[in-house]
Amino acid sequence: MRKKIVAGNWKMNKTPTEAIALAEMLKPKMSTDNATVVFCVPYVDLVPVSEVIKGTDILLGAENLHFEDKGAYTGEISAPMLKDIGVKCVVIGHSERREYFAETDETVNKKVLKALEYELTPIMCCGESLSEREDGITIEKIRIQIKKGLKGLSSEQAKQVVIAYEPIWAIGTGKVATTEQAQEVCHAIRVVLGELFGDETAQEMSILYGGSVSAGNAAELFKMEDIDGGLVGGASLKEDFEVIVKA
Ligand code: PGA
Secondary structure: OOOEEEEEEOOOOOOHHHHHHHHHHHHHHOOOOOEEEEEEOOHHHHHHHHHHHOOOOOEEEEOOOEOOOOOOOOOOOEHHHHHHOOOOEEEEOOHHHHHHOOOOHHHHHHHHHHHHHOOOEEEEEEOOOHHHHHOOOHHHHHHHHHHHHOOOOOHHHHOOOEEEEOOHHHOOOOOOOOHHHHHHHHHHHHHHHHHHHOHHHHHHOOEEEEOOOOOOOHHHHHOOOOOOEEEEOHHHHOOOHHHHHHO
């Protein structure tokens, strides 16, 4: 059985003080029998949030990492640093990082490999822009992102990776992909994973949908065959997150 995962992506929101309050508010609402809940939070919130969720099943996630262990990379944070403070998962290659911070499929690949080296679960993001969807090249774009992002991984390593499909036009816009659109791409992702790592591995890997997931649409999306949960931005900062986790 594939793992069901709901990961909140807090993005650049919440000071440490606010993060503690949010985590305290959400903590008692996150119990679920069949899903893993992750709070992916800004670097400075990691330690305070880890204190709040200690003793629960909620996993701590970061939103990025650097692909080297250490060195002259002013302002960056490494995998061993994250590991040392109890981080379990890390979002890699979010479209906002690709767009505003020049991340490429090549840097995404280096980061995925580095996360795996430190036993951090990579949540590797992929997704097409509106113009790519309109040009009918969504699946091609996604296949390239998956192939390049997961280059050099063994099947055993691939099993540790979580994929998040996030159409860029649906992020933070309130424009959610239809369940059919989301399922179509998540299925195509599983097909390419099968080509790369074998069907057995592809069947074991969790694929999340992200982009305006809300309390109102989560249940319908998560019912789809190839959608194993969600990467949730805006709605993970509100009480609504409970409804999404329960879905
Ligand atoms: P959103 O963000 O849920 O606010 O659309 C999702 C994401 O970017 O991970």
